[in-house]
Amino acid sequence: MSSAISTPRGEAEDLPLEPSLFRRTCARFATGITVVTVADESGQPHGMTVNSFSSVSLDPPLVLVSIDLRNAILAHFTEDSCFAINILAETQEHLSRQFSGPVRGRFQDVAWNPGLGGAPLLAGVLAQLQCRVDKQFPAGDHVLLIGEVQHARYCEGKPLVYFNSKYGQLG
Numbered sequence: 001m002s003s004a005i006s007t008p009r010g011e012a013e014d015l016p017l018e019p020s021l022f023r024r025t026c027a028r029f030a031t032g033i034t035v036v037t038v039a040d041e042s043g044q045p046h047g048m049t050v051n052s053f054s055s056v057s058l059d060p061p062l063v064l065v066s067i068d069l070r071n072a073i074l075a076h077f078t079e080d081s082c083f084a085i086n087i088l089a090e091t092q093e094h095l096s097r098q099f100s101g102p103v104r105g106r107f108q109d110v111a112w113n114p115g116l117g118g119a120p121l122l123a124g125v126l127a128q129l130q131c132r133v134d135k136q137f138p139a140g141d142h143v144l145l146i147g148e149v150q151h152a153r154y155c156e157g158k159p160l161v162y163f164n165s166k167y168g169q170l171g
């Protein structure tokens with residue numbers, strides 16, 4: 001497989017599609033940041049930072065996140081698990097870092113309430129979707145997790161933004 005990239009003079013130059021080129025190219029797509037949360041069978045909270053969130057369908061209301069097969073959180077999803085998608089506000093970069101860092105202590109000093117199925121609803125976020133697992137599809141080294149939205153809420157405010165592997169804010 002190959003790819004084209006524009007040189008400074010604007011000519012297209014063919015390059016092999018190396019993983020780093022693929023990653024850097026996809027990083028030019030600006031996203032928000034979410035923390036996806038779930039409770040395990042004993043009610044323990046789990047969460048991880050995710051920017052692969054996308055809305056999929058209005059009727060029924062479906063959303064999608066793509067989770068790396070290596071991520072420990074996948075073990076806590078069953079066929080009918082509930083999970084929450086917490087969309088971070090511009091002041092919550094620390095939560096994105098905390099929930100992509102060491103698993104131990106991810107919920108330390110984090111205010112949250114249990115939502116549907118016990119999935120943690122983080123305090124102070126910009127928006128929240130509570131979902132029930134609809135389908136899970138293997139896709140390469142990831143799993144596409146489709147959720148049917150059961151509850152949605154949002155606040156006024158601005159999102160935390162991720163672009164070119166850096167955090168930012170809307171101007």
Ligand SMILES: Cc1cc2nc3c(=O)[nH]c(=O)nc-3n(C[C@H](O)[C@H](O)[C@H](O)COP(=O)(O)O)c2cc1C
Pocket residue numbers: 033047048049050051052053066067068070071072073096099100101102103162
């Ligand atoms: C900004 C950002 C976005 C991320 N988005 C995703 C994502 O969409 N899917 C994914 O599997 N991992 C994503 N990650 C990486 C996971 O957060 C990280 O691998 C995970 O928290 C590791 O958890 P584990 O140790 O419980 O397996 C992202 C990390 C960051 C910093």
